[in-house]
Amino acid sequence: xxxxxxxxxxxxxxxxxxxxxxxxxxxxxxxxxxxxxxxxxxxxxxxxxxxxxxxxxxxxxxxxxxxxxxxxxxxxxxxxxxxxxxxxxxxxxxxxxxxxxxxxxxxxxxxxxxxxxxxxxxxxxxxxxxxxxxxxxxxxxxxxxxxxxxxxxxxxxxxxxxxxxxxxxxxxxxxxxxxxxxxxxxxxxxxxxxxxxxxxxxxxxxxxxxxxxxxxxxxxxxxxxxxx
Numbered sequence: 001x002x003x004x005x006x007x008x009x010x011x012x013x014x015x016x017x018x019x020x021x022x023x024x025x026x027x028x029x030x031x032x033x034x035x036x037x038x039x040x041x042x043x044x045x046x047x048x049x050x051x052x053x054x055x056x057x058x059x060x061x062x063x064x065x066x067x068x069x070x071x072x073x074x075x076x077x078x079x080x081x082x083x084x085x086x087x088x089x090x091x092x093x094x095x096x097x098x099x100x101x102x103x104x105x106x107x108x109x110x111x112x113x114x115x116x117x118x119x120x121x122x123x124x125x126x127x128x129x130x131x132x133x134x135x136x137x138x139x140x141x142x143x144x145x146x147x148x149x150x151x152x153x154x155x156x157x158x159x160x161x162x163x164x165x166x167x168x169x170x171x172x173x174x175x176x177x178x179x180x181x182x183x184x185x186x187x188x189x190x191x192x193x194x195x196x197x198x199x200x201x202x203x204x205x206x207x208x209x210x211x212x213x214x215x216x217x218x219x220x221x222x223x224x225x226x227x228x
Contacts, residue, residue, distance in 0.1 A: 002161070002164055002165075002166065002207050002208075002209050003157070003160065003161030003162075003164070003165050003166060003167050003168070003169070003207065003208065003209075004058070004161075004167075004168045004169070004205050004206065004207055004219070005153065005156070005157065005161070005168075005169050005171065005205070005206045005207075005208060005216075006045075006048075006168055006169065006170045006171065006203050006204075006205050007171050007173060007178045007181070007182060007203055007204045007205070007206070008041065008073070008077075008170060008171065008172045008173070008201065008202075008203040009172075009173065009174060009175045009178055009198050009199070009200060009201060009202055009203065010030070010034070010038075010065075010067070010069040010070045010072075010073040010172060010173070010174065010200065010201070011030045011031075011033070011034030011035060011036075011037040011038040011041075011069065011072070011073045011076075011200050011201045012030065012031050012033045012034035012037060012200045013027065013028040013029060013030055013031060013034055013069045014028045014029065014031055015027065015028040015110075016028075016031075016034075016200065017031060018112055019112040019117070020110050020111065020112045021105040021108050021109060021110060021111055021112070021116055021117070021120055022109075022110060023101075023102040023103060023104050023105040023109060023174075024104060024105075024109055025065070025066045025067040025068070025101050026066070026067060026068040027067045027068055027069055027102075028068070028069060029068050029069060029072060030069055030072045030073065030076075034069070034072075034073070034200060034201075035072070035076055037073075037200050037201035038072065038073040038074075038075075038076035038077045038080075038201055039076050039077065039079070039080040040080070040201070041073075041077050041080075041201040041202075041203075042076065042077030042078060042079065042080030042081040042084070043080045043081070043084045045059065045077065045081055045170070046081055046084040046085050049168050051081065051084075051085035051087075052084075052085050052086065053085075053086055054085070054086045054087060055085065055087075056081075056085060056087060056091075056092065057085070057168075058166060058167050058168040059081070059092070059167075059168045059170060060160050060165075060167035060168060060169065061093075061095070061156065061159075061160050061167075061169045061170070062074060062078060062092055062093065062094045062095070062169075062170045062172075063094075063095050063096075063097055063100070063152075063156065063169065063170065063171045063172065064094055064095070064096045064097070064171075064172045065096075065097075065100045065101045065102075065172060065173045065174060066096055066097075066098055066101055067101050067102065067174070070101075070172045070173060070174070071094075071096060071172075073172050073201065074094045074170075074172040075094060077172070077201075078092040078094060097152055098148075099148040099149055099151070099152045100148075100149050100152050100171060100173045100174075100177065101173075101174065101177070102173075102174035102175075102176060102177050103123075103124075103127065103139065103140050103142075103145050103174075103176050103177050103180065104136075104138075104139045104140045105120060105136055105139055106135065106136040106137050106138030106139030106140075107136060107137045107138040107139070108120060108136050108139075119136055120136060120176075122134075123135055123136050123139070124176050124179070124180070124194070125190070125194050126142070127141075127142035127145070127176070127180045128142075128179065128180060128183050128190040128193045128194055129190045130142065130184070130190075142180055142184070145177060145180060145181070146180075146181070146184060149177060149181050150181070150185075150213060153171075153181065153185065153213070154213060156169050156171070157169075157208045161208060164209075164210075175197075175198045178198060178204055179193050179196070179198055179204070180193075182204045182206060182218065182221070184213075184214065185206055185208075185213055185214065185216045186206055186214075186215075186216045186217060186218040187214060187215065188218055188221075192221075193221075196221050196222060196224065197222070198221075198222050199222065202222045202223060203220070203222070204218070204220060204221050204222065205218075205219045205220035206218060206219070207219055
């Protein structure tokens with residue numbers, strides 16, 4: 001098994017509950033439900049990464065977006081991971097990196113009406129299709145997202161997953177950004193990616209191998225086993 005990049009969406013936030021398009025950091029904090037989701041996925045990752053008996057298994061690096069919800073998710077998930085795997089508290093280092101925050105909603109930031117949500121969904125479809133004109137007024141195109149996000153992914157792969165290393169890198173990020181980046185990293189069918197909603201604290205897994213970005217292998221999309 002080669003190295004894997006695990007792209008984890010943050011837990012439920014107060015803005016999620018209020019249906020607000022909250023994309024600009026620092027953003028809302030986790031609800032109690034979101035905190036439980038983060039803890040539970042941390043325990044889930046113990047098995048997924050082959051950790052236990054005082055070993056972190058394959059998990060070699062943990063990265064978080066600068067957004068508050070992502071940092072809280074990463075911290076709670078790793079607290080649960082440490083306890084479940086028999087590791088020392090705070091032994092799992094979390095690095096907060098710029099560039100992997102959510103795609104900016106522009107003029108619809110913090111709005112919750114149906115029209116704003118339809119506009120964001122239309123833009124998302126365009127981002128997945130590779131339409132460089134798709135955006136919300138005042139927001140970002142998918143090329144602008146890739147310009148800040150792709151270098152982070154590639155640098156992590158080079159630093160932790162090169163030479164066939166059987167390690168995992170966990171990136172705690174955001175739903176639309178994760179779906180868009182995974183689609184372009186692994187040439188995922190845009191129809192599948194658009195239909196494949198990524199719930200809070202669910203994750204997509206990529207195997208970069210020695211292939212260039214755009215030819216990475218998709219091994220898991222949320223809770224549906226899918227392989228190209």
